[in-house]
Amino acid sequence: MKKYKATSFFKVTSWIFFIVSVLMVAYVYYQSEIIFMGKKHEYYTVYYILSIISTFLWTVILNLKSTIREKVVIVAISIVISAYIIEGLLFLFLGSDLNHKRIIAANNIGVDFDTRTKIEVIQDFIDDGVDAFPSVHATDLVKTMNTHKEDTDKLYPLGGVSNKVTVSTNENGKYMVFNSDRYGFNNLDLLWEKPSQLEWLLVGDSFTEGLSVQQDEDIAGQIKLITNQPVINLGISGNGPITELGLLREYAKFLQPKKVIWIYCDGNDIDFDLPREKSIQLLMKYLDLNFSQNLINRQDEIDKQITKYITAEKKKERKDSYKYNWMRLQILRELLGFHSYNNTTIEIDPLFFDILRMAKSEVSSWGGKLYFVYLPEYSRYKKLGIDHELYKKRAEVISKVEKLDIHVIDLHKEVFEKTTDPLSFFPFRLPGHYNRHGYRGAAKAIVSNSE
Numbered sequence: 001m002k003k004y005k006a007t008s009f010f011k012v013t014s015w016i017f018f019i020v021s022v023l024m025v026a027y028v029y030y031q032s033e034i035i036f037m038g039k040k041h042e043y044y045t046v047y048y049i050l051s052i053i054s055t056f057l058w059t060v061i062l063n064l065k066s067t068i069r070e071k072v073v074i075v076a077i078s079i080v081i082s083a084y085i086i087e088g089l090l091f092l093f094l095g096s097d098l099n100h101k102r103i104i105a106a107n108n109i110g111v112d113f114d115t116r117t118k119i120e121v122i123q124d125f126i127d128d129g130v131d132a133f134p135s136v137h138a139t140d141l142v143k144t145m146n147t148h149k150e151d152t153d154k155l156y157p158l159g160g161v162s163n164k165v166t167v168s169t170n171e172n173g174k175y176m177v178f179n180s181d182r183y184g185f186n187n188l189d190l191l192w193e194k195p196s197q198l199e200w201l202l203v204g205d206s207f208t209e210g211l212s213v214q215q216d217e218d219i220a221g222q223i224k225l226i227t228n229q230p231v232i233n234l235g236i237s238g239n240g241p242i243t244e245l246g247l248l249r250e251y252a253k254f255l256q257p258k259k260v261i262w263i264y265c266d267g268n269d270i271d272f273d274l275p276r277e278k279s280i281q282l283l284m285k286y287l288d289l290n291f292s293q294n295l296i297n298r299q300d301e302i303d304k305q306i307t308k309y310i311t312a313e314k315k316k317e318r319k320d321s322y323k324y325n326w327m328r329l330q331i332l333r334e335l336l337g338f339h340s341y342n343n344t345t346i347e348i349d350p351l352f353f354d355i356l357r358m359a360k361s362e363v364s365s366w367g368g369k370l371y372f373v374y375l376p377e378y379s380r381y382k383k384l385g386i387d388h389e390l391y392k393k394r395a396e397v398i399s400k401v402e403k404l405d406i407h408v409i410d411l412h413k414e415v416f417e418k419t420t421d422p423l424s425f426f427p428f429r430l431p432g433h434y435n436r437h438g439y440r441g442a443a444k445a446i447v448s449n450s451e
Contacts, residue, residue: 010070017076018058024051087329097330098431099170105428106173113173121167121175133161135168135176136306139238140313142280156282157302158236158247158295160184168237171212171427172435178215183251183299184306186210186218191232195255199229203244203252204263205273207375207433208235217436219263222443232257240273241355246286248362250295256366259450262359266392267377271346278351289358346393353400360406371450372401375442376412378431381422388412407450414445 028051032044061072106113116124118134125132138157160166162184168176181189186209191198202208202220210218210233216225220233232255234247244262252260277283285291295302356372363370380391389395398408415438416422423429425438434442 007066007070010066010073013073013077014058014062014069017073018055018062021051021054021058025055027051083329101430102171102173102428102432105430109428111173114170114175116175118167118169118175121177125165125167130165132165132167133307134310135166135237136160136310137236137238138243139276141306141309142276155293155298155301155305156280157184157305158243158250159234159299159302160236161303161306162299163189168209169212171432173427174214176210176212176214183296184302186215186233186235187220188215191230192255194230197230198232198255198257199227200224200231200259200261201252201255201257202231202233202235202261202263203239203247204235204261204373204375205239205265205269206235206237207265208233208239208263209237210235210439211237211433212427213434213436213439217439219439219443219446222436222440223447226443226447235263238273240269240277241352242274242277242283242286245355245359245362246283246293248359249286249292253362253366254296256368258368260359260363260368260370261373261446261450262356262370263373263375264397265375265377266394266397267379270348270352270397274349274352287355287358348393348396348400353404356401356406357404360404370406371446372406372408373442373446374398374408374410374412376416378423378426380412381416382431388417409446409449411442411445414449415441 024047028044028047032048061069064072103113103115114121122132122134137160141157160180162180162182164180164184166178166180166186168178170176178186179189181187182192200220200223202223208219210220215221218233220231220235223229224231234251236243236247239247248260282293356370360370374394374397376392376394380386380388394410394412398410401408416425419425425434425441426432427435
């Protein structure tokens with residue numbers, strides 16, 4: 001009887017390993033092709049290979065003699081148990097989730113780190129009588145387009161909720177909190193009162209918005225400190241080139257700034273944001289020179305749409321998600337190099353340069369000048385042996401932009417190449433946005449190269 005039970009146990013366990021392997025193939029496909037739209041093949045290739053090999057091996061093992069199968073299962077179980085023990089130890093000493101790593105790094109150097117979740121921060125504001133909102137943008141709404149498609153088909157907001165205490169992310173130890181302006185951007189609202197005096201306007205993604213520093217520490221705030229000139233920041237997390245073109249048409253043309261700073265992030269603008277934007281029908285209409293949603297006069301609708309989204313999604317936010325990453329052996333996979341994603345062979349869609357050409361025309365129509373700022377992200381400086389001309393096709397991007405007769409400000413050359421410690425510009429030397437020193441360097445380079 002005992003021998004029969006043992007045989008059954010090993011048979012069932014073999015089937016469990018086989019089923020998990022099949023599910024892994026499906027999961028990898030979902031992540032690679034659905035979530036990332038096939039744009040991270042290089043990252044997911046190793047997982048495709050491992051899950052397919054595992055499926056094949058367990059198919060074979062299921063047909064082996066029971067004595068051999070039992071030995072294989074014992075080895076497999078031992079490997080799994082050992083992997084989770086190692087993961088547990090690494091979790092305790094290194095942290096798993098990036099935010100957890102930041103907390104550990106902050107503690108190691110004596111920096112206070114706000115460990116509350118965003119929901120907790122917002123609730124504390126509300127308890128104090130402050131009407132606070134999480135930072136929400138169009139890209140967040142698009143993630144649930146199947147649920148809210150009727151809304152996004154009618155209106156695609158390019159700003160956030162207006163005139164609210166807005167809670168964003170925490171990378172430096174303190175949550176980024178700002179009072180949004182009348183159109184939901186990270187600005188002092190009074191800047192919109194005197195548009196004729198506007199010298200600077202910025203468009204871009206989360207780096208432009210200023211994640212994760214305070215309002216006067218981001219690029220826009222530091223340009224103002226350096227020049228004592230008014231600056232409006234239209235940066236929004238998740239923005240891509242088409243959205244930024246839309247921002248010029250919806251908001252910038254009413255302000256007619258003298259200098260428009262187009263901040264290009266080499267981490268995702270071309271290889272992720274632009275393909276995602278091309279899948280959004282309403283957003284693609286901005287490629288028509290005469291298209292506008294008249295957003296500057298529809299802020300009440302925008303507020304209602306985003307508030308509706310926040311209400312619907314509020315209960316779905318999870319707390320301390322990093323505590324569950326151990327189940328996926330995240331730290332161990334990182335140490336083994338499974339998380340390396342070094343896409344130096346990104347495909348540059350010619351549409352990107354068509355968009356810049358249209359942006360230049362928009363800005364020139366009111367007598368302004370467009371500047372293209374090449375902003376490098378963390379992975380460029382974390383990896384060794386990077387060819388900075390080829391990585392993310394930096395040299396090719398800059399060359400083609402210059403051929404459009406658009407002035408280029410290369411932050412890699414003007415800021416990062418001039419320091420011996422580029423990682424010091426990132427919070428706790430970990431992946432993320434710039435810290436205030438990084439933003440300060442970017443602002444100084446922009447000002448000195450745009451006169």
